[in-house]
Amino acid sequence: MFTSSYxxxxxxxxxxxxxxxxxxxxxxxxxxxxxxxxxxAKYYTEKELEFISKMYGHFIGISARVxxxxxxxxxxxxxxxxxxxxxxxxxxxFQKENMFDYIFAGDVAEGxxxxxxxxxxxxxxxxxxxxxxxxxxxxxxxxxxxxxxKIKEIEKEGLFEASCAxxxxxxxxxxxxxxxxxxxxxxxxxxxxxxxxxxx
Numbered sequence: 001m002f003t004s005s006y007x008x009x010x011x012x013x014x015x016x017x018x019x020x021x022x023x024x025x026x027x028x029x030x031x032x033x034x035x036x037x038x039x040x041a042k043y044y045t046e047k048e049l050e051f052i053s054k055m056y057g058h059f060i061g062i063s064a065r066v067x068x069x070x071x072x073x074x075x076x077x078x079x080x081x082x083x084x085x086x087x088x089x090x091x092x093x094f095q096k097e098n099m100f101d102y103i104f105a106g107d108v109a110e111g112x113x114x115x116x117x118x119x120x121x122x123x124x125x126x127x128x129x130x131x132x133x134x135x136x137x138x139x140x141x142x143x144x145x146x147x148x149x150k151i152k153e154i155e156k157e158g159l160f161e162a163s164c165a166x167x168x169x170x171x172x173x174x175x176x177x178x179x180x181x182x183x184x185x186x187x188x189x190x191x192x193x194x195x196x197x198x199x200x
Contacts (some may be wrong), residue, residue: 003108003114004046006039006101006128006165008032014163019097023132025166028065028124039118046124053122060122062115067128071105072192078102078138082189085142085149085198094156101128101164104185107178116155116172122181128165129178141186167197 006026010033014024049061070078093164108195119125140190143149171177180188 001112002045002049002061003112004042004124005039006044006065006067006126006163007035008043008065009035009163010051011035011159015159015161019095019160020099020162023099023162023164025130026126026163027166028043028126028169031120038060050122057200060120062122063124064112064115064127065124065165066108066129067101067103067126069105070102070189071115072107072189074105074172078186079189079193081138081142082146082186082193085146086190086193088150090150090152091139092152092154093135093139094154095158096153097134098160099132099134099162099164101132102132102138102182102200103128103178104180104188107180111170111174111178112175114176115170118174122124123169123173125170126165126167126171127170128167130165130167132162132164133182138182138186141183145187145190 009026010031012033013026013030032043034043047065052192053059053061068076070076073079084091107129108127115123115125139151143151167177
């Protein structure tokens with residue numbers, strides 16, 4: 001089991017000059033053109049696993065292309081925002097129209113287990129929620145949970161992202177799909193981070 005990344009997909013599929021109202025569902029068969037060195041390294045490993053499997057027939061390599069993970073005790077942007085907000089620090093937000101497929105770390109773990117239990121051949125499988133949320137939606141949830149949150153919005157030039165995982169293959173092979181909504185996930189992180197602050 002290898003945790004790969006959606007950054008393998010060509011940015012031309014989901015990066016646009018203007019904010020989008022609709023998001024692109026990325027399929028496992030979509031165009032590959034890695035976005036950065038991280039994506040390139042992940043894709044290289046996918047191909048290595050494919051090569052090993054062809055050389056040694058008994059070897060099974062499953063590559064899970066994971067989308068935007070967030071979770072308790074993490075360094076992801078959602079967790080960092082929660083920590084900053086609880087500490088009274090100002091959050092800097094730009095391109096709030098960007099849309100990402102945020103998947104809770106617990107769901108990622110469960111998804112990987114489901115793949116290991118149900119998939120018995122080489123596969124590349126998207127691991128996301130199958131929907132996208134705008135950054136401003138995450139900020140709205142944070143405002144509702146932490147009313148005194150300080151946020152500074154700044155203008156930044158660049159392309160706008162609007163993508164999510166097509167999880168048809170995931171659900172077909174595992175008969176499972178992620179359960180934790182963005183609101184539920186953020187609440188879990190806030191509870192976790194508050195607990196750490198209370199401990200001291």
